[in-house]
Amino acid sequence: MILVTGGMGFIGSHTVQALLDLGESCVLLQRRPAEHADERVTVEQGDITDLDALLGIGARHEITGIVHLAHSGPWPPDPDRPVEQARGALNGLLNVMRAAQDRGVRRVGVASTIGVYSGITARGALREDMPLPMSAPHSIPTFKKIGELLNGHLADATGIEIVNYRISGTWGPRDPHGALFFAAPELVHAAVQGREPDLSTLLAPAHAEDALDLCYVKDTGRAIALLQLADHLNHRTYNVASGRATTNAEIIASIEQVIPGARVGLPTGGPAGRSHLDIGRLHEDTGFKPEYDTARAVTDYIAWLRAGNEH
Template identity: 75%
Template sequence: MILVTGGLGFIGSHTVQALVDMGEECVLVQRSKTEPPAYLAGAKVAVEQADITDLPTLLDVGERHEVTGIVHLAGSMPWPPDPDRPVEATRKALGGLLNVMQAARDWGVRRVGVASTIGVYSGLTDQGALHEDMPLPMTSFHPIPAFKKIGELLGGHLADATGVEVVNYRISATWGPRDPHGALFFAAPELVHAAARGTEPDLSALPAPAHAEDSIDLCYVKDTARAIALLQLADRLNHRTYNVASGRATSNAEVIAAIRKAVPDARIGLPTGGSGPRTHLDITRLQRDTGFRPAYDVERAAADYITWLRAGNER
C-alpha cells in the first residue's frame, strides 16, 4: 500500500488515481477533513485525517495500514508565509518532512518520493534543456523553491543515513483539473478558465505581464501524476533526482491556439513579445528508467480541461 501525503490535493489526487490504475492500493493522508473527488469513488483508497507535523498521529496511520511506499506531496515549506512567527513556521515545515522520513524508517518503507519543483532551476541562464545534474544557484526568488532545495539536500542526507531510498520529483509547471492556484506563476490555467466561462482572463496575480511568446515546460496534471506513479513503482531507479515534465517548452500562443480549437470565440488574446530564455526540463532520465512518455499534447490537454470545467466543476 502506498501512502500519499496531500493525496486529496491537486497533483496528489491524480497521482492516487494513477497508482490505482496501476493496481496499487493507497492510503491518503490529509490535514483537513476532505471528501475524495468523484473519480476516486470505489477505488482501493483509504483516507486518513492526519497532520504530518504531528509525528504520533502520522505513525498511528502505520498501525492501521501496511505501508510499503510513500509519495510525499504535502507542502514542506512555510506557505503561505507567517510574518509573525517565521522561525516557528520554518521549524514546523521542515518537521513535516523529517516526520515522513521517520515514519518511513519505522515502517520499513523501501522508497520515499518527495515533490520538488522546476523553480529550483531559477537563476540559471542556460537555453534549452535543463538537466538534473546542473549546479543550482544558492539563491531563490520565492520561498517554495528555496525550501524545495533544502528538502532535496535533507533528503539526500537522510537517505544515506537511514538506507531509505529518497527520490526527488522536480515537477514542471502543471495544469489541469482541480488546480487551485490559477495564474500564480504562469498563464495557462486562467486562460482555460476564462475560455470555459466566456470571460476575459484575469492575469493580475502573475509576477510579470504575460505575453504570447512567453514559454515554460507545461505538463498536464494527468501526465505529471503518471510519471510520479511510475517513479514510485519502478523496480529499480538509477538516480535520486528526476525531472517530471513534458520535456518541451510550450508558449502562451500555443496554449491559446489549442484553447481556440475547443472554444473558437474565446476572448483570451495576449500581446506579442516575451522575456527570458526558452528552456524546458530534460526528461531523458525519467524516460529511460520508467518508460514514461507524455500522453497529452497541448491540444488534448486544453480540450480535456475545458470539458472538465464545463461539466460543472469549479476548478
C-alpha cells in the same frame, strides 16, 4: 499500500488515480475530513507535522511506500511567525522520513519543483545534474532546495531510497492556483466563462511568447506513480515534466480550436528565450512519455470545466 500525503489535493489526487490504475492501493493523509469513492483507498485525517498521527497510520496499514506531496514550506508566509513556520516545514519532512524508517519503507518520493533551477541562465534543456545556485527568488524553491539536500543526507544515513520529483508547471483539473506562476489555467477558465482573463496575480505581465515546460496534471500524476513503483531507479532526482516548452500562443491557439472567438489573446513582446526540463532519466527508468500534448490537454480541461467543475 502506498501512503500519499496530500492525496486529495491537486497533484495528489491524480497521482492516486495513477497508482490505482497500476494496481496499487493507497492510504491518504489529509488535514480535513474527506471520503474517497474507491474501495482501494483509505483516507486518514491528520497532518505531517503530527508525528504520532503518521506513526499511527503506519501501525494500522501495511505501508510499502510513501509519496510525499503535502506542502513542506512556509506558504503562505506569515511575517509574524517566520521561525515557527520554517521549523514546521522541516519537521513535516522529517516526520515523513521518521515514519518511513519506523515501517521499513523502501522508497519515499518527495515533491520538489522546477523552481530549483531559478538562476540558471543556460537555454534549452535543464538537466538534473546541473549545479544549482544557492539562492532562490521565492520561499517555495528555497525550501525545496533545502529538502533535496536533507533528503540526500537522510538517504545515506537511513538506507531509505529517497527520490526527489522536480515537478514542472503542472496544470489541469482541480488546479486551485489559477494564474499564480503562469497564465495557462486562467486562459482556459476565462475562455470557458466567456470573459477576458485576469492575469493580475502573475509576477510579470504575460505575453504570447512566454514559454514554460507545462505538464498536464494527469501526466504528472502518472510519472510520479511510475517512479514510485519502478523496480529499480538509477538516480535520486528526476524531472517530472513534458520535456518541451509550451508558449502561451500555443495554449491560445488550442483554446480557439475548441472555443472559437474566445477573448484570450495576449500581446507580443515577451522574451525569446525558452527552456524546458530534460526527462531523459524519467523515460529511461520508467518508460514515461507524456500522453497529453497541448491540444489534448486544453480540450480535456475545457470539458472538465464545462461539466460543472469549479477548478
